[in-house]
Amino acid sequence: MYQPLADKIRPKTLDDVVGQQHLLGKTGLLRRVIESGTIPNMIFYGPSGVGKTTVASIIAKQTERKLYHLNATTAGIADIKAIIDELDTFLAPNGALVYLDEIQYFNKKQQQSLLEFIETGKMTLIASTTENPYFYVYNAILSRSTVFEFKPIEAADMQRAVERAFSLAIGDKGTPIEDGVAAYIAQAVGGDVRKALGAVELLVLGAGKDGVTLADAQQAAQRSNMRYDRDGDSHYDILSALQKSVRGSDPDAALYYLARLLEAGDMISAARRMLVIASEDIGLAYPQCAAIVKALVDSAFQLGLPEARIPLAEAIILMATAPKSNSAAAAIDAAMADVRAGRTGDIPAHIKDAHYGGAQKLGRGLTYQYPHAFPNHWVQQQYLPDEIKDAHYYDYGPNKVEQAARAYWARIKGTP
Numbered sequence: 001m002y003q004p005l006a007d008k009i010r011p012k013t014l015d016d017v018v019g020q021q022h023l024l025g026k027t028g029l030l031r032r033v034i035e036s037g038t039i040p041n042m043i044f045y046g047p048s049g050v051g052k053t054t055v056a057s058i059i060a061k062q063t064e065r066k067l068y069h070l071n072a073t074t075a076g077i078a079d080i081k082a083i084i085d086e087l088d089t090f091l092a093p094n095g096a097l098v099y100l101d102e103i104q105y106f107n108k109k110q111q112q113s114l115l116e117f118i119e120t121g122k123m124t125l126i127a128s129t130t131e132n133p134y135f136y137v138y139n140a141i142l143s144r145s146t147v148f149e150f151k152p153i154e155a156a157d158m159q160r161a162v163e164r165a166f167s168l169a170i171g172d173k174g175t176p177i178e179d180g181v182a183a184y185i186a187q188a189v190g191g192d193v194r195k196a197l198g199a200v201e202l203l204v205l206g207a208g209k210d211g212v213t214l215a216d217a218q219q220a221a222q223r224s225n226m227r228y229d230r231d232g233d234s235h236y237d238i239l240s241a242l243q244k245s246v247r248g249s250d251p252d253a254a255l256y257y258l259a260r261l262l263e264a265g266d267m268i269s270a271a272r273r274m275l276v277i278a279s280e281d282i283g284l285a286y287p288q289c290a291a292i293v294k295a296l297v298d299s300a301f302q303l304g305l306p307e308a309r310i311p312l313a314e315a316i317i318l319m320a321t322a323p324k325s326n327s328a329a330a331a332i333d334a335a336m337a338d339v340r341a342g343r344t345g346d347i348p349a350h351i352k353d354a355h356y357g358g359a360q361k362l363g364r365g366l367t368y369q370y371p372h373a374f375p376n377h378w379v380q381q382q383y384l385p386d387e388i389k390d391a392h393y394y395d396y397g398p399n400k401v402e403q404a405a406r407a408y409w410a411r412i413k414g415t416p
Contacts, residue, residue, distance in 0.1 A: 005201040009165055010054055017051050017058070018161045018193055019153035024055070030148050034059055039097070041118050043137060044128040046150030049192030052128045055150075056099040059126070065097040072105040077113045084117055096123045103127035104136035111138045118144060152191020159186035165197050166212075169204040176211030184214060188221035195221070235266070239273050242316075247281045251320035258316050262309055271297045274315055285325035285399035292318065325397035334393040345385025376412045 011017045014024050014031055023030040033039070039059060044052040053069075060067035068083050083096050103111070117123045125145070129136060133147055153161070162182045170177075181203070189195040199220045203212045238260050245253035261270040278293040296315040300308035338344075354365030369379045382389055396406040410416065 019157045041125045041145040043133050043145045043147045049194030050150045056126045060097045068098045071101045100127045104129045104131045155186045165200040175207050178213045181217045184217050246320045251317050254316045254320045280329045282322045283325040283328045285323035323399045327397040331394035345387035
């Protein structure tokens, strides 16, 4: 019977697991927990192909428990109940270890139903998810579980696994492997061991007279390193990294994250975030930037990819190298905090609308002073409600543009 290479090479002990040294190294917390023999309920969080299922299998073997593997996309509470029914039989004498893959696909009711089974101690739950558990797993489950984050496998660790896989797949066939193939696959699969092993198996099965070539490897592993889901963690992580790179004035990093979005075909998210950045992070230090970025984004949508990459890159470089100010964002946030806290008050009568019959009888606009009628188009008068008349929200940023405005109004208003 055919057995996939990934199953043949699956680690049997913790020392055989590729990567995850922060969890499974000699001093890793997860390793120490496993070796204690007392396994709590756990959530394994991380991308696919990084060892979550493998580690669960090793835990079951080391603790001599029967492993039940369920996938939340097809399983239900009835499947959990069927496992519980087995616990009093000879089939699971040491209790059950239930590995529930993709727990995020269980709805709230299904997740809450798990509680009655895990709280008795008869069943230990190891749930895995590729999505952030703090967003997708309900608090009742989180509070009874320990979250361990599995990370993509680094290229150096991956290359050793790829070389071992080639050795096992080739066996005594003597198929030659071109220099650089293992290193290329290790880099191209984006930290996913399963993808790497799949590529190795494909290359060995399809090897020609020249053996496994680098050209074949590039075709087998093409674009597989693109971890991206428009509704998943990677989407928001890349957008966050894009904005923080621009905010940190690093044009190279900003271009890299823009490239990842464009390679994934998500120009809309990139453009939207760029419009936000122009006002939130460049702001009043370079007020024209928002208009320029808007024009470049519009140009990108008129052009479409691949040409759209050019105006978008121009916008990213412009913002990354521009002076920065978040004074406008900070000011509106402070004002909105007062509004949300109920610090509103009545609008001063002299600046209420007075363009209707009877307004004067209500005292509207009687003492309003028209700034354009005064020198420099300014006159001192109160605009905020009495309750918050001394509130202060905006502070001039230290950049050239805002400091020029500060100096202008200091001269007009006679303030320091």
